[in-house]
Amino acid sequence: MQRFVNNRDEVVEDTIKGFVKAHRDIVRLAENQRVVTAIDRPAQGKVGVVTGGGSGHEPAFIGYIGRNMLDAVAVGELFSSPTAKSFQDAIREANGGKGVVVLYGNYAGDNMNVKMAMKLAAKDGIEVATVVATDDVCSAPAEEQAKRRGVAGEIFMWKVGGAKASMGASLSEVRDAAQKAIDNxxxxxxxxxxxxxxxxxxxxxxxxxxxxxxxxxxxxxxxxxxxxxxxxxxxxxxxxxxxxxxxxxxxxxxxxxxxxxxxxxxxxxxxxxxxxxxxxxxxxxxxxxxxxxxxxxxxxxxxxxxxxxxxxxxxxxxxxxxxxxxxxxx
Amino acid sequence: MQRFVNNRDEVVEDTIKGFVKAHRDIVRLAENQRVVTAIDRPAQGKVGVVTGGGSGHEPAFIGYIGRNMLDAVAVGELFSSPTAKSFQDAIREANGGKGVVVLYGNYAGDNMNVKMAMKLAAKDGIEVATVVATDDVCSAPAEEQAKRRGVAGEIFMWKVGGAKASMGASLSEVRDAAQKAIDNxxxxxxxxxxxxxxxxxxxxxxxxxxxxxxxxxxxxxxxxxxxxxxxxxxxxxxxxxxxxxxxxxxxxxxxxxxxxxxxxxxxxxxxxxxxxxxxxxxxxxxxxxxxxxxxxxxxxxxxxxxxxxxxxxxxxxxxxxxxxxxxxxx
Incomplete structure (x- = not known):
C-alpha cells in the first residue's frame, strides 16, 4: 500500500490529532476523543448543529466544523458509524440550551446510533431534532426515497442548517431549513x-x-x-x-x-x-x-x-x- | 486510463472552460484563451500580480486568482510553460499603470518565456519586475540555490505579493515582499x-x-x-x-x-x-x-x-x- 500511515489500526486517531493541531484556531478535541467541536462551543442561546459519520471522507465531516457551520462532529472509524456515546457527547458539546439538531446521512449504523444518542440526550434534558440526508438518487427508486443514502448533499444541509442556527432561529426552524435543503x-x-x-x-x-x-x-x-x-x-x-x-x-x-x-x-x-x-x-x-x-x-x-x-x-x-x-x- | 477527459489533446482548454464557468464571480477569460484574470482587472493604481505555469497542478495556478491574490495567470499545457505571448498578455491584463510583478517558478521554459514577455512588455511601456521561486531544497544544493525549482512555496509568495499590492505598495515594494516570502x-x-x-x-x-x-x-x-x-x-x-x-x-x-x-x-x-x-x-x-x-x-x-x-x-x-x-x- 502506497500511503502515509503509522499503525493501520490508528488511522483515525492520527488523523484527528493532526487535524486538531492544524486548525486549533477553529476546532478543539472534546473530552471524548472521538468528538471534535468548534472552539467556541457551546454557544449559549443558539441551536447546536451536530453531525457525525465514518472517517475517510475528509474534509467531511470534521472539516465543516466552525463558525456558522457545524458545532460538533462525532467521528467514526474509517467508513463506520460513530458510536451512540460519541453522538451523545457531540450533542452535549453542542448544547447551548436551545436544543440540538443532528444532520446526518441515511446509513444503518448512523440511524441506530443517533436514535440511541437521542434517548441518552433526553435523559440529559437536551431537546434533539434530526434530519436524515437521502440525496443519493441511485441508492433507491423515487418511490422509496426514504431508503436512499446521504452523500454530498449533506454539505448543503449543514451549510443551510448552520447558517439558520447562527441567525438565532429556533430548533424547529433550523430543522425545517436543513430538511428543505436536503429535500431539494x-x-x-x-x-x-x-x-x-x-x-x-x-x-x-x-x-x-x-x-x-x-x-x-x-x-x-x-x-x-x-x-x-x-x-x-x-x-x-x-x-x-x-x-x-x-x-x-x-x-x-x-x-x-x-x-x-x-x-x-x-x-x-x-x-x-x-x-x-x-x-x-x-x-x-x-x-x-x-x-x-x-x-x-x-x-x-x-x-x-x-x-x-x-x-x-x-x-x-x-x-x-x-x-x-x-x-x-x- | 481511468479518468474524466474528452479529447486528450484538449485537456487544458476543457479545464479552463469549466473553471471559468464555475467561478465567474471571481475570474474571467481574457481575449487570449490561455490567460485567466480576476474579474475586476486591471485595477488602476495598483501593482499587477501575475504568475503562470504548466497545467495539471490545480488549484495552482488559476485557483489563486482573485481579490488580494493574483490578478492574471498565463496557462500552459499540462506540465509545460505558457508561451511568451501568454505571459505578455497576462502582464497586459494585470497592468493598472503602476507596473506588474511576475512571481513564478524556476523552470527553464518559464524563465525563457517570462524574459521574452518582459521585452515585449517593455515595448508596451509596462514596467515589469520578477521574483523566481527556488524553494525546492532537494533540486540543488544550498550553494546553488539559484538552480532550485519552485514548488508549493509559490503559494506563500503569491499570497504575500498579492496582499502587499492590495495595500497600495509600489512595484519594488511588492517585489521585495514576495522575494522575502520565497527566500524564507x-x-x-x-x-x-x-x-x-x-x-x-x-x-x-x-x-x-x-x-x-x-x-x-x-x-x-x-x-x-x-x-x-x-x-x-x-x-x-x-x-x-x-x-x-x-x-x-x-x-x-x-x-x-x-x-x-x-x-x-x-x-x-x-x-x-x-x-x-x-x-x-x-x-x-x-x-x-x-x-x-x-x-x-x-x-x-x-x-x-x-x-x-x-x-x-x-x-x-x-x-x-x-x-x-x-x-x-x-
Whole structure:
C-alpha cells in the first residue's frame, strides 16, 4: 500500500490529532476523543448543529466544523458509524440550551446510533431534532426515497442548517431549513477506481479498467450499472440526467451545484466534468446561482466524482450566502 | 486510463472552460484563451500580480486568482510553460499603470518565456519586475540555490505579493515582499506513485510499490533517494529534517507550514503527516503561526505530498492575514 500511515489500526486517531493541531484556531478535541467541536462551543442561546459519520471522507465531516457551520462532529472509524456515546457527547458539546439538531446521512449504523444518542440526550434534558440526508438518487427508486443514502448533499444541509442556527432561529426552524435543503438536493456518484482501507490492505471492491460504475456509493456500494468508460462529457451528461430526471424543477429554477472528487481524481478533471454539467443544467432552463468544484466529500483514494444539485428559493439562497469559517476553506 | 477527459489533446482548454464557468464571480477569460484574470482587472493604481505555469497542478495556478491574490495567470499545457505571448498578455491584463510583478517558478521554459514577455512588455511601456521561486531544497544544493525549482512555496509568495499590492505598495515594494516570502521558504516533496499525462497514456516515471522517492519534483523530476516506504511519522521526520536543516532558523522563530497533497493522496493522510510535522517543528523550538493542510499544489493524480515551511517576521505575518477571495477557497 502506497500511503502515509503509522499503525493501520490508528488511522483515525492520527488523523484527528493532526487535524486538531492544524486548525486549533477553529476546532478543539472534546473530552471524548472521538468528538471534535468548534472552539467556541457551546454557544449559549443558539441551536447546536451536530453531525457525525465514518472517517475517510475528509474534509467531511470534521472539516465543516466552525463558525456558522457545524458545532460538533462525532467521528467514526474509517467508513463506520460513530458510536451512540460519541453522538451523545457531540450533542452535549453542542448544547447551548436551545436544543440540538443532528444532520446526518441515511446509513444503518448512523440511524441506530443517533436514535440511541437521542434517548441518552433526553435523559440529559437536551431537546434533539434530526434530519436524515437521502440525496443519493441511485441508492433507491423515487418511490422509496426514504431508503436512499446521504452523500454530498449533506454539505448543503449543514451549510443551510448552520447558517439558520447562527441567525438565532429556533430548533424547529433550523430543522425545517436543513430538511428543505436536503429535500431539494439530488446527487449521483460515478466510480473509476476503488479505495483500500489500510487495515484491510486490499481494495474492498473492484472497478475494471476501461469501465465506469454509475450510481456507486461513497463506500463502494454497488451502482445501477457498469459500462464502458466514456468521455467526460458523456459521463457528465449521464450524471445530469440521473439527477435532473429525479428532480421536478421548473424552467428558471435557480440551483446550487456541487461537483466533488472522490479522492484521487485530479481537480482539473472535475472542472472538465463541470464544463458539461453547466451546459446540461443551463440547457434545461435552470440557472446556476452558485457552483462548487473540488474535493468536498471524498472516499479515501477512490477515483470518481459526485454531482449534487440543490434547488434554491430565496431563503436557501440567503442562507448559502452566510460566510463560514471552517477548515475546509482556505 | 481511468479518468474524466474528452479529447486528450484538449485537456487544458476543457479545464479552463469549466473553471471559468464555475467561478465567474471571481475570474474571467481574457481575449487570449490561455490567460485567466480576476474579474475586476486591471485595477488602476495598483501593482499587477501575475504568475503562470504548466497545467495539471490545480488549484495552482488559476485557483489563486482573485481579490488580494493574483490578478492574471498565463496557462500552459499540462506540465509545460505558457508561451511568451501568454505571459505578455497576462502582464497586459494585470497592468493598472503602476507596473506588474511576475512571481513564478524556476523552470527553464518559464524563465525563457517570462524574459521574452518582459521585452515585449517593455515595448508596451509596462514596467515589469520578477521574483523566481527556488524553494525546492532537494533540486540543488544550498550553494546553488539559484538552480532550485519552485514548488508549493509559490503559494506563500503569491499570497504575500498579492496582499502587499492590495495595500497600495509600489512595484519594488511588492517585489521585495514576495522575494522575502520565497527566500524564507523551504520545501520538499515525496512521491509514492506517478501520474499520467492523458496525451501520453502511460506514467512518465515509475515509483515501485513498497518504495518512496524523497525529494521528487512536481513533474516527477528525480529526487535524492529511493528507499523502502516507512511509516508516515518517519516520512514526516525526514521531510522536516530536509527542510529545516537547510533553513537556519533561531529558536522561537514563527513559521507558516503548508502540507500539500500531490493529487491522489487522501486528505486524512496529509493530516497524519502533519501530526508529526508539528511535533518536529515544535521540537526545534519553532512556533507554528499558521498551518495549511490540503491539496494546494498538485501534480495530476500523483501520490505523495510536499512540505513547505516559511519563516515569518511581522510584515509577512500581517500580509498572510489579509483575506483573499479566490477559487481555491470555499
Amino acid at each position: 438536493c439530488r446527487s449521483v456518484g460515478v466510480g473509476l477506481g476503488p479505495c483500500t482501507l489500510p487495515a484491510v490492505g486490499h481494495p474492498n471492491f473492484q472497478i475494471e479498467p476501461g469501465t465506469i460504475e454509475v450510481g456507486i456509493g461513497h463506500h463502494g456500494e454497488p451502482g445501477v450499472r457498469v459500462e464502458a468508460l466514456k468521455s467526460a462529457s458523456e459521463v457528465a451528461k449521464d450524471m445530469c440526467q440521473i439527477v435532473l430526471d429525479d428532480h421536478d424543477l421548473g424552467s428558471g429554477t435557480e440551483v446550487a451545484v456541487l461537483v466533488s472528487g472522490l479522492g484521487a481524481t485530479p481537480l482539473n478533471e472535475l472542472y472538465i466534468l463541470f464544463d458539461t454539467v453547466e451546459e446540461e443544467i443551463s440547457g434545461r432552463g435552470l440557472r446556476i446561482h452558485k457552483a462548487y468544484v473540488g474535493n468536498y466529500f471524498t472516499s479515501l483514494e477512490m477515483v470518481g466524482a459526485t454531482l449534487t444539485v440543490m434547488a434554491l428559493d430565496e431563503e436557501l439562497k440567503s442562507l448559502l450566502e452566510v460566510e463560514v469559517r471552517c477548515a475546509a476553506t482556505l | 521558504c523551504r520545501s520538499v516533496g515525496v512521491g509514492l506513485g506517478p501520474c499520467t499525462l492523458p496525451a501520453v497514456g502511460h506514467p512518465n516515471f515509475q515509483i515501485e510499490p513498497g518504495t518512496i522517492e524523497v525529494g521528487i519534483g512536481h513533474h516527477g523530476e528525480p529526487g535524492v533517494r529511493v528507499e523502502a516506504l516507512k511509516s508516515a511519522s518517519e516520512v514526516a521526520k525526514d521531510m522536516c529534517q530536509i527542510v529545516l536543516d537547510d533553513h537556519d532558523l533561531g529558536s522561537g522563530t514563527e513559521v507558516a507550514v503548508l502540507v500539500s497533497g500531490l493529487g491522489a493522496t487522501p486528505l486524512n493522510e496529509l493530516y497524519i503527516l502533519f501530526d508529526t510535522v508539528e511535533e518536529e517543528i515544535s521540537g526545534r523550538g519553532l512556533r507554528i503561526h499558521k498551518a495549511y493542510v490540503g491539496n494546494y499544489f498538485t501534480s495530476l493524480e500523483m501520490v505523495g505530498a510536499t512540505l513547505t515551511v516559511m519563516a515569518l517576521d511581522e510584515e509577512l505575518k500581517s500580509l498572510l492575514e489579509v483575506e483573499v477571495r479566490c477559487a481555491a477557497t470555499l
